[in-house]
Amino acid sequence: MLSSLNKYRHAFLVGLQSNLVYRWNFAARGFFSLFHLAVVFILWGAAYAGSPSIGGFDFGQTLTYFVTLLVLQFFIGAFNEDYQISEEIRNGLINQFLLKPINYFLYRFSIFVSARLVSGVLILVPLVVALPFIGPYLTFPHELWRLPVGLAATLLSAMVQFSIAYCFGMLTFWFLEIQGFVILSMAIEVLLGGQMFPLDLMPAWIFRIAQFLPFYYQAYFPGAIFTGRIGADLAAHWLAIELFWVLALLGLNQLLWVRGLRRHTAVGG
Amino acid sequence: MLHYLKIWLASARYSIVRTLMFRGDFFVWSLVEFFWMSVNLLMVSVIFRHTDSVAGWSKYEMILLVGTSMLIQRLLMGFFWSSIFEMGRNIRSGYFDFFLAQPGNVMFMATTRKLDPDGLINAFVAIGVVAYAARELGVHFDAATIVTYLFMVLCGLVIHYSILVLSISMAFWLTSAHGIEGSYFTVTEFSRLPKEAFKGLVTRVLFVWALPVVVVSNTPARLLLPRYGFDWRWAGTLFAFSALWFGLAVLVFHRGLRRYASASS
Numbered sequence: 001m002l003s004s005l006n007k008y009r010h011a012f013l014v015g016l017q018s019n020l021v022y023r024w025n026f027a028a029r030g031f032f033s034l035f036h037l038a039v040v041f042i043l044w045g046a047a048y049a050g051s052p053s054i055g056g057f058d059f060g061q062t063l064t065y066f067v068t069l070l071v072l073q074f075f076i077g078a079f080n081e082d083y084q085i086s087e088e089i090r091n092g093l094i095n096q097f098l099l100k101p102i103n104y105f106l107y108r109f110s111i112f113v114s115a116r117l118v119s120g121v122l123i124l125v126p127l128v129v130a131l132p133f134i135g136p137y138l139t140f141p142h143e144l145w146r147l148p149v150g151l152a153a154t155l156l157s158a159m160v161q162f163s164i165a166y167c168f169g170m171l172t173f174w175f176l177e178i179q180g181f182v183i184l185s186m187a188i189e190v191l192l193g194g195q196m197f198p199l200d201l202m203p204a205w206i207f208r209i210a211q212f213l214p215f216y217y218q219a220y221f222p223g224a225i226f227t228g229r230i231g232a233d234l235a236a237h238w239l240a241i242e243l244f245w246v247l248a249l250l251g252l253n254q255l256l257w258v259r260g261l262r263r264h265t266a267v268g269g
Numbered sequence: 270m271l272h273y274l275k276i277w278l279a280s281a282r283y284s285i286v287r288t289l290m291f292r293g294d295f296f297v298w299s300l301v302e303f304f305w306m307s308v309n310l311l312m313v314s315v316i317f318r319h320t321d322s323v324a325g326w327s328k329y330e331m332i333l334l335v336g337t338s339m340l341i342q343r344l345l346m347g348f349f350w351s352s353i354f355e356m357g358r359n360i361r362s363g364y365f366d367f368f369l370a371q372p373g374n375v376m377f378m379a380t381t382r383k384l385d386p387d388g389l390i391n392a393f394v395a396i397g398v399v400a401y402a403a404r405e406l407g408v409h410f411d412a413a414t415i416v417t418y419l420f421m422v423l424c425g426l427v428i429h430y431s432i433l434v435l436s437i438s439m440a441f442w443l444t445s446a447h448g449i450e451g452s453y454f455t456v457t458e459f460s461r462l463p464k465e466a467f468k469g470l471v472t473r474v475l476f477v478w479a480l481p482v483v484v485v486s487n488t489p490a491r492l493l494l495p496r497y498g499f500d501w502r503w504a505g506t507l508f509a510f511s512a513l514w515f516g517l518a519v520l521v522f523h524r525g526l527r528r529y530a531s532a533s534s
Binding site: 029049180184 | 294297298300301304305307308311312315316318319320321322323324451452455456458459462463465466467468472476
């Protein structure tokens with residue numbers, strides 16, 4: 001058992017090394033995220049000037065939500081895993097995995113974990129730089145249960161994010177070009193994942209529908225636990241639904257992989 | 270001038286024929302851009318569900334501002350994005366040689382080669398958003414206002430074009446400028462904010478004047494709003510900025526071009 005996991009440990013270590021090569025790309029991305037945070041600060045600061053409370057939360061709580069979501073995205077967001085998988089299928093690089101005793105999903109997931117470890121740590125650098133400006137506004141709830149439950153939700157969210165990206169990558173078995181689908185989905189994810197605004201500010205009926213979609217669990221859900229937008233009474237309920245989505249997406253991943261391989265043609269030698 | 274118009278028309282004809290060959294792609298990308306525009310409008314709607322004003326701007330004034338910003342960005346996407354985006358990759362791969370052998374100015378040839386009809390289609394959607402907001406605000410349109418508005422949008426387009434050329438020209442020095450185009454989208458996020466929202470001196474200097482994307486969208490939007498109207502200082506600033514940024518883009522591009530060493534063996 002341990003020896004079979006050893007190969008994924010190596011994949012993780014190789015992934016760590018190759019992602020460290022691109023550390024400046026991640027650092028630049030993190031730096032530009034501060035510009036996004038500046039837009040959030042200015043826009044919501046102006047909105048709060050006319051109303052001290054929006055959706056029952058003050059400016060500090062809303063800013064804390066956006067900062068938390070930004071950090072979460074760098075730790076668990078699927079940046080370009082869909083493109084990488086798509087490239088491996090299109091270029092035939094996937095063929096080597098078909099001949100070896102390695103699970104492609106677990107291999108890609110190991111690389112995903114290493115990449116997010118690098119990007120997650122690197123986002124902390126610009127955040128520390130910005131802390132003197134945003135620090136006085138940050139306000140987190142003090143309930144202790146939020147930490148373990150939020151971390152569990154974060155781990156499941158990472159699975160949701162990766163599984164969705166994996167599904168899009170698998171589409172390459174049917175479509176030559178997946179970029180349009182990915183960017184279309186990104187717009188939906190940004191909206192229903194709570195990156196544009198806290199989802200609880202939407203009309204109640206839309207928010208209710210969003211809670212049953214997988215996008216809600218990509219970042220909003222753990223973010224809402226950490227920042228006090230969800231109470232203890234509902235957290236377990238939504239955690240169960242998040243678990244359902246993880247299992248459903250894993251099932252879909254496997255289905256697409258099996259069906260896709262039937263269409264796949266390995267050429268060359 | 271006529272020579273360049275002929276070249277551009279030939280490129281445009283080629284792009285349209287190509288789009289007609291890949292109709293599915295055209296449909297998906299039009300939908301993609303439409304979705305992103307809708308996301309921005311939804312954000313305005315959600316904020317105004319909970320407040321009456323953002324930095325003194327009402328809901329429809331904000332929609333007019335966002336619509337104007339989207340119009341400039343869609344025009345950039347339609348006329349220049351693909352060409353400038355590919356320019357960075359061509360510099361790295363050596364395919365940029367192809368443009369050096371073209372019958373015209375290298376910067377013109379490299380940045381106007383491809384037309385994206387999906388971006389241009391959505392420019393009409395953006396015009397629809399501006400017209401809708403203007404109607405809700407009771408804006409009175411006359412020929413002079415429309416011409417001035419379009420001229421300001423054109424100046425804004427020049428500034429956005431210059432910022433994008435400047436970012437991608439970094440590829441001449443960095444070689445791998447992969448992902449640098451993302452900085453353009455981050456910077457243009459500011460263009461959806463009213464100038465009055467920028468309170469501190471540092472934020473004003475940095476985001477309103479040093480990076481003129483706020484001036485680009487605010488100037489034409491303010492022209493249409495009855496409480497502001499035409500202000501020659503804003504119009505003059507916008508015009509001066511467009512000349513300045515275009516000049517800077519030309520200078521940096523040609524400096525970079527001197528460093529280009531191709532990639533062939």
